[in-house]
Amino acid sequence: xxxxxxxxxxxxxxxxxxxxxxxxxxxxxxxxxxxxxxxxxxxxxxxxxxxxxxxxxxxxxxxxxxxxxxxxxxxxxxxxxxxxxxxxxxxxxxxxxxxxxxxxxxxxxxxx
Amino acid sequence: xxxxxxxxxxxxxxxxxxxxxxxxxxxxxxxxxxxxxxxxxxxxxxxxxxxxxxxxxxxxxxxxxxxxxxxxxxxxxxxxxxxxxxxxxxxxxxxxxxxxxxxxxxxxxxxxxxx
Numbered sequence: 001x002x003x004x005x006x007x008x009x010x011x012x013x014x015x016x017x018x019x020x021x022x023x024x025x026x027x028x029x030x031x032x033x034x035x036x037x038x039x040x041x042x043x044x045x046x047x048x049x050x051x052x053x054x055x056x057x058x059x060x061x062x063x064x065x066x067x068x069x070x071x072x073x074x075x076x077x078x079x080x081x082x083x084x085x086x087x088x089x090x091x092x093x094x095x096x097x098x099x100x101x102x103x104x105x106x107x108x109x110x111x112x
Numbered sequence: 113x114x115x116x117x118x119x120x121x122x123x124x125x126x127x128x129x130x131x132x133x134x135x136x137x138x139x140x141x142x143x144x145x146x147x148x149x150x151x152x153x154x155x156x157x158x159x160x161x162x163x164x165x166x167x168x169x170x171x172x173x174x175x176x177x178x179x180x181x182x183x184x185x186x187x188x189x190x191x192x193x194x195x196x197x198x199x200x201x202x203x204x205x206x207x208x209x210x211x212x213x214x215x216x217x218x219x220x221x222x223x224x225x226x227x
Contacts, residue, residue, distance in 0.1 A: 032214050043203060043220035044155075089155070098145045098207050098216050099168060102155040 002027040002094050006103035013080055014111050021075040021106045023090035028068045034100065035064050035075050036089040044089065048075070080110045114139065116219035117186075118204050124225045131191040131198070133222040137206030144187040145216065146179055149201040158202075161187060194226045 003026045013019055023033070032051045036044040048057045048064040050073065056065040063076040073090055087107045091100035117136040125131050137144050146158040148171075160168040161181035172179065176194075181187040191198055201223045205216040 034215065036218075041223075044205075044218040046215065046217065049215050091155075093214050097168065098143060098160060098205065098214065099157050100147075100155075100216065101157075102147075104154045 002030075002092055002101045004090060004092050004101050004103040006088075006090060006106050008106060009104065010107045010109075012109040012111065015080060015082060017080050017110075018076070018078050019080055019108070021077070021088050021090075021108070023073040023075070023103055025071050025073075025092045025101070027092075027094060028071055029094065030068065031093045031095055033064075033066055033073050034091050034093065035062075035073075036091065038087045038089060038105070040087075047088075077108075080108075082110045082112050084108060084110050116141075116204055116206050116217055118202075118219035118222050120222060121220060122223050122225070124227060125194050126227050127195055128193050131194050131224055133189040133191075133202050133204075133224070134186040135189070135204030135206075135219060136186040137204075138208075138217055140208055141206035141217070142209045143207045144181050145205040145207075146187075146189050147203045147205065147218075149203065149221075151200070155203065158189075191224070194224070196226050199224055199226045 005024050007022045034049045035047045050057050050066040061078040066073045087105045089105045091102045144161045147155045149155045157171040159179045176192045178190045201221045203221045205218045
């Protein structure tokens, strides 16, 4: 049974810092892994999707990596800004069915 | 091209009443998924539907909950005889048929409060 864990649960950093959010999964047989952002009281915004055959994906200041053998993914945020404050969720897709297994999320606060 | 549309955004019900949550997928998407986010918990898969078919309902509670995606109109998640423990945010997601990436697109959610 796939389980997804995110560490840390909460993170507070000063503006401008580079930071890494961690996601681990127990079953390496994943189809893809998706990172989302969720603002309080809002829906999920897709940030990056990494296919099982890929090692990383980049979008602007965001870079996500995937290491299936170790069951880990990281989300790297460069030059963090107060607007990056949100909860970041990773989700593993074990088959191409959209049945995602979510981690509990990391709540990020970037202080001006 | 509008995204996934959910309504109502907020719904208040008293114990024992029925709640109906609606989801219109993105244009061209024929696969719909419902997820539930309980307070202080992560998102959990509930059900996966295609037009007129329930594909996977392994995450649905055995009683009081049902979902449909008719040939015409939105997908509906129905909760009968609501209890306080049903208070949560219910998210709908959609994907196109035969998606090569498996990427899901989420709506803003419907927040159910049971008094």
